[in-house]
Amino acid sequence: MNFTFATLNLLNYVAPPNACYEFHNIYEEHQWLKKQQWIAKQIEQLQPDVIAFQEVFSREELEQQMLELGFPHFATIAxxxxxxxxxxxxxxxxxxxxxxxxxxxxxxxxxxLTQEQPDYRRQPLRATVTLPELGTIDVYVVHFKSQRPIDNALDLDEKETNSPLDLWQQDCLGNWLSTIQRGWECHLLHHAIVERKKQTAHPIVLMGDFNQHLANSELAALNIHAHPKTDEPRQIAPYQLIDAGSTWYHEEPWSRPATHYYGAKGSVLDYILLSWELNNLSDFPRAELFHYQVLDKHLINPSFEEDAQASDHAVVSLTLKTCR
Structure with missing residues (x-):
């Protein structure tokens, strides 16, 4: 059997008359309809069995839309x-x-954990689901801290006009604090994943918006190539997570599509990671990667009529084929 998993940062999924971030950031009714239609089109094209979302403000509206699209099971934890x-x-x-x-x-x-750590900006979700032939797996959804600098890193008076030097220092420190926050979130999540698997031995699918390239140092815990070598690789292997996109494009890594653009610069920020049992590198795999896809037309060749209310992230999906 085949099972498809997908992840999508929805970009401000907030139903009118509510607003997000700014008081004026409210969809008009026709814009909201366009956004829902765009989301439905992506899902109908991919036909996923399980799909993760980020940037959800209107939970009830998203749950209803997913129900209408054939997803009767919906979860949030915050x-x-x-x-x-x-x-x-x-x-x-x-x-x-x-x-x-x-x-x-x-x-x-x-x-x-003995070290003090900051709170998650957006708490990750874990759902355990049993799939025919594949068995019981743990699915994690994450949205790590963005690369935007953390505000108020310095004690600057907002009522005063701060010098360019003050603002530069604020930006430098804010960027570093953002990196630290993202690194903490990644390592806390990784530790929780390993502890959970030690108890259950469930295969793992981790999906979401990492807000940084997986090769960056703050995400080292989730990067299989960043782990130190060990004399007991077979003991470590079941707990390592494999980047499905890297596996799919390993022969031509330069062809891997970006999932987000800042101006003309593209970056891979959205990932689906798989545990050892869901990869054909395992001695006894339960499934193998059958297909990997990035829907990015709205980013590289948008149509105003279709994509005016699209996400600023690509939709990432993969299909696993169970092994007999």
Whole structure:
């Protein structure tokens, strides 16, 4: 059997008359309809069995839309932050599935971690689902801290006109704090994934917006090539996560499509990682990577009529084929 997993950063999924981030950032009714139509088109093209979402403000509306598209099972584990009744300032992640969830849980802090750590900006979600032939797996959805600098890194008076030097220092420190936050989130998640697998031995699918290239140092815990060598590779291998996109494009890595653009510069920020059992490199794989796809037409060749309310991220999906 084949199973398709997908991930999509929705870019401000907030139903009118609510707003996100700024008071004026409200969709008109025709814009909201266009956004929902665009999302439906991507899903109908990919036909995923399980799909992860980021930047979700309107949870009930997304759950209803997924139900209409054939996904009766929907999960979130946190509520978006809202101010003054209608201004949303912090989104959540979500997961929709054609198969029922056995368990839904927030990814909490490791209890045995001795170091103090900051809170997740957007708490990751774990859902356990049992798929025919493939068995029970743990699906994680993540949205790591963005690359935007953390504000107020320096004690600057907002009422005063700060010098260019002050603003430069603020930006430098804010960028570094953003990197630290993203690194903490990655390593906390990785530790939780390993601890969970030690208990259950479930295969793992990790999907989401990493907001940085996987090769960067702050994401080292999730990069199989960044781990130090060990004398016991067979003990470590079941806990390592493999970048499905890198596997798919390994012969021509230069052809891997970007999933986000900042101006003309493209970056791969959205990933689907698989545990050892879901890769044909394993001695006894449960599944193998059958197909990998990046829907990016709205980024590289957009049509205003179709893509006016599209996401600023590509849709990433993969299909696993179970091994008999």
């Amino acid at each position: 509520a978006p932050t809202v101010e003054e009744g209608y201004l949303y300032t912090a989104p959540v992640v979500a997961l929709a599935s054609r198969f029922p969830f056995d368990e839904i849980s927030a990814v909490d802090y490791p209890q045995r």
